[in-house]
Amino acid sequence: TQLLEQSPQFLSIQEGENLTVYCNSSSVFSSLQWYRQEPGEGPVLLVTVVTGGEVKKLKRLTFQFGDARKDSSLHITAAQPGDTGLYLCAGETDSWGKLQFGAGTQVVVTP
Amino acid sequence: NAGVTQTPKFQVLKTGQSMTLQCAQDMNHNSMYWYRQDPGMGLRLIYYSASEGTTDKGEVPNGYNVSRLNKREFSLRLESAAPSQTSVYFCASSVVLYTEAFFGQGTRLTVV
Numbered sequence: 001t002q003l004l005e006q007s008p009q010f011l012s013i014q015e016g017e018n019l020t021v022y023c024n025s026s027s028v029f030s031s032l033q034w035y036r037q038e039p040g041e042g043p044v045l046l047v048t049v050v051t052g053g054e055v056k057k058l059k060r061l062t063f064q065f066g067d068a069r070k071d072s073s074l075h076i077t078a079a080q081p082g083d084t085g086l087y088l089c090a091g092e093t094d095s096w097g098k099l100q101f102g103a104g105t106q107v108v109v110t111p
Numbered sequence: 112n113a114g115v116t117q118t119p120k121f122q123v124l125k126t127g128q129s130m131t132l133q134c135a136q137d138m139n140h141n142s143m144y145w146y147r148q149d150p151g152m153g154l155r156l157i158y159y160s161a162s163e164g165t166t167d168k169g170e171v172p173n174g175y176n177v178s179r180l181n182k183r184e185f186s187l188r189l190e191s192a193a194p195s196q197t198s199v200y201f202c203a204s205s206v207v208l209y210t211e212a213f214f215g216q217g218t219r220l221t222v223v
């Protein structure tokens with residue numbers, strides 16, 4: 001059983017479309033990180049959110065942290081082929097005592 | 112900047128063989144980690160080292176041992192490889208425990 005659920009598992013869209021991926025848990029996060037992993041590479045950190053209700057933007061990527069700090073979303077506007085990759089969220093809670101990764105959402109953006 | 116360097120990138124082992132995966136970071140980070148990544152399972156923590164001189168078990172430590180050789184280096188040893196250990200292994204480091212992690216490129220290990 002995953003402590004941290006990501007949805008959807010797979011997303012295939014055309015260039016120019018928008019997409020949203022989700023990260024949820026029944027636990028309250030102390031902090032939550034989003035990573036992107038490209039084939040054959042290690043994950044690379046995109047953002048860290050720590051405050052409930054926080055919104056962070058990174059060019060065409062918008063990250064939201066839920067008010068209750070139990071969920072987060074990543075929204076990509078006008079997706080490009082370069083956005084293709086596995087998007088992972090990772091959260092830390094007081095009870096877990098460690099950083100827990102979700103299984104990831106595989107995003108494929110075709111030209 | 113090299114960041115986190117793992118060796119080897121690929122390895123095939125026979126069941127029962129042993130090997131050591133090497134990891135080094137040049138960012139003066141205190142904490143280092145070993146993860147394995149399997150399809151549909153995400154990244155699972157095998158062992159971690161909060162700081163030089165300490166190591167602790169993660170979520171899936173059975174069949175593995177680690178050594179924090181110095182602040183830069185953290186190795187993972189498989190004493191008697193099993194097919195269930197076929198996976199992609201990632202080393203990572205961070206300034207302090209569970210903050211922004213920097214990952215190596217991974218080692219793809221196949222045990223036959």
